[in-house]
Amino acid sequence: MDDFKPISALMVEDNIDHAELMIDAFNDFNIKNTIAHVIDGEQAIAYLRNAAPYEDKSKFTRPDIVFLDIRMPRQGGIETLKIMKADDDLCSIPVVMISTSKTEPEIKECYRLGASGYITKPLKFDDFSKKMKELNYYWVLTSELPK
Template sequence: MNPNSVELLLVEDSIHDAELTIRELKKHNMANNLYHAKDGEEAIDFIFCTGKFEGKRQITNSPKMVLLDIQMPKVNGIEVLQKIKSDERTQAMPVIILTSSKEDPDIKRCYELGANSYIVKPVNFERFAEAIRNLGYYWLLLNEQPIPKINK
């Protein structure tokens, strides 16, 4: 896959949750250009073209959507969100928090930092599949985004 053609960045440390999400998106033809980052550090490297992505991606080719878990090792999702939304090159990128945390402080903090949506992962498989399908339809097919800034 061309790392510059990614439309959806899934940031999820749970292999099980990632597989369910990818399977549901593929089922509805919304995972053709998906990259799965397994922790926050990899997500930051991917988005900002650093680490193993240096010279392989261009920051102007931002994903159309980031599905971001907040409870992850190395760098947590709140830190990833803060970095995305504090950089003018990426701040318009839609970031949807998809997490198991129902904690009010987490919800408030994510919205304060600029999260576009906060969704608690449903425990029931059918509801989880429906939530992923609806997310994909809205953010990948219906939502219009501004053209990213080019200057560094």
């Protein structure tokens, strides 16, 4: 697995347990991957724009991909996706929406707004871990990410 190109990601997830599972799966796939974690959409936009408290561009680098939870306090994922896709500097970053919901209107809305993918969080730990590894395989091995 050392031959896989490392990617950097931003995980936007308010549930710390879910975030840790996703981060572990991401790092298990390729230890050279880097992943930053914020807990809501407002923090995500600040991070992506290098606004306070994320001004240090050497520490808070632009991610290759964003994993964005839909239901979060303060600013949810759909609103964050709208902001990202309306911003010329952020719109090219692929965004994978993550939710416990499988409702068709929500899925359609995310794709209409420019999401690159939509995955549901399985309830069982093993299923969740497997899905995260499959997600990594796709984004690291199959997909070409913008620089």
